[in-house]
Structure formats: C-alpha cells, structure tokens
Amino acid sequence: MSTEATLLERCESKCELCAAEASLTPYVVAPHTLVTVDHSAMLCDTCKSQIEDPETADANHWRCLNDSMWSQVPPVQVLAWRQLKRLSAAEGWAHDLLDMMYMEEEIANWAAIGMDDDAEKPRDVNGVELKKGDDVTIIKDLPIKGSSQVIKQGTVVRGISLADDPKLISGKANGQSMYIIAEYCRKK
Numbered sequence: 626m627s628t629e630a631t632l633l634e635r636c637e638s639k640c641e642l643c644a645a646e647a648s649l650t651p652y653v654v655a656p657h658t659l660v661t662v663d664h665s666a667m668l669c670d671t672c673k674s675q676i677e678d679p680e681t682a683d684a685n686h687w688r689c690l691n692d693s694m695w696s697q698v699p700p701v702q703v704l705a706w707r708q709l710k711r712l713s714a715a716e717g718w719a720h721d722l723l724d725m726m727y728m729e730e731e732i733a734n735w736a737a738i739g740m741d742d743d744a745e746k747p748r749d750v751n752g753v754e755l756k757k758g759d760d761v762t763i764i765k766d767l768p769i770k771g772s773s774q775v776i777k778q779g780t781v782v783r784g785i786s787l788a789d790d791p792k793l794i795s796g797k798a799n800g801q802s803m804y805i806i807a808e809y810c811r812k813k
C-alpha cells in the first residue's frame with residue numbers, strides 16, 4: 626500500500642487535527658522532510674494553511690485540539706502540542722490543554738525542535754519569562770546610566786513594558802522611565 630493510502634486509512638478520511646471530512650493531504654512534520662507514515666499527518670487545507678501561516682491562525686478553529694491532542698499518532702501529537710504552545714501565550718484554554726497533554730519523552734523532544742524561540746523573551750534572574758504588566762524587584766544596586774543615581778536593590782518596578790531588545794525591560798524606578806537589564810530583576 627502506498628504511504629498516502631496508509632495515511633488515509635489511518636485517519637479514516639478525516640483531518641487528523643480538526644476531523645473535517647475535507648480533501649486531505651499529507652503534511653510532513655518538521656524537521657522531517659519526507660512523506661512517511663511515521664512523520665506525516667493527514668490535514669485539511671484549513672489546518673495546513675493556518676499552521677504554515679500562523680499570522681492568519683483563527684484561535685477558535687484550534688479548539689479541535691481538545692480532541693486531537695489525545696491522538697495515539699506521534700506526528701499528530703507533535704502538531705497538536707506545537708499549535709497549543711503557539712496559542713497558549715494568548716489563549717488560556719490552550720494553556721490548560723497544554724498542561725494536560727502527555728507525550729512520550731522522544732515525542733516531546735521532537736515537538737520541541739524549532740520551538741525554542743524562548744531565547745527571544747526577557748527572563749528574570751530565575752529564568753522566568755517577564756511579560757508586559759509584570760511587577761519586578763531589582764536584585765542588586767544598579768547605577769543609572771548618565772547620572773550619579775542608583776536604583777537600590779529591592780526597588781519594585783510595577784507594570785513593566787517589554788523592549789525591542791529581549792535582554793531588557795522598561796519601567797519606572799525612582800520616578801524615571803528607564804531600561805533595565807531583565808536578569809537583574811526578579812518577578813514578584
């Protein structure tokens with residue numbers, strides 16, 4: 626039986642993510658590049674185009690992951706996990722599903738490939754991601770650039786903003802707006 630015929634049989638002619646009975650094509654799950662049964666999922670055009678172009682993703686379409694995340698098929702698990710991961714920044718339900726999801730270690734490692742854009746995010750001294758609106762405590766005395774003032778250790782900066790440079794955050798300390806190195810902060 627051809628790879629595609631095997632895949633069609635496995636998916637019972639339904640999209641393996643959203644269960645749509647639309648026209649299906651094999652989608653190879655990165656970093657793999659060859660269509661094989663073990664590395665591909667059968668997807669409808671809607672799922673495929675939203676995965677390929679995350680900017681157009683409609684979060685509600687992905688409520689389907691509520692079911693498909695329990696698939697026994699590794700490439701489907703990987704796609705479901707990656708999609709939930711992308712959505713979880715803005716969607717609480719996706720975050721909850723992600724917490725519930727279980728994958729074998731080998732599959733989890735596969736899923737994580739290419740997803741470690743976390744390096745792009747500001748992190749505090751403990752490696753906790755800092756988000757807009759967080760309150761942080763300064764962990765050491767910091768001289769303020771271009772002045773003789775110091776921000777004292779223990780100063781609390783409320784409602785920080787993010788900066789273009791992921792190593793920095795911005796916020797108000799000593800009544801002044803300034804950039805602060807993220808790893809000199811501790812999230813409250």
Ligand SMILES: [Zn+2]
Pocket residue numbers: 640641642643644645668669670671672673
């Ligand atoms: Zn679909």
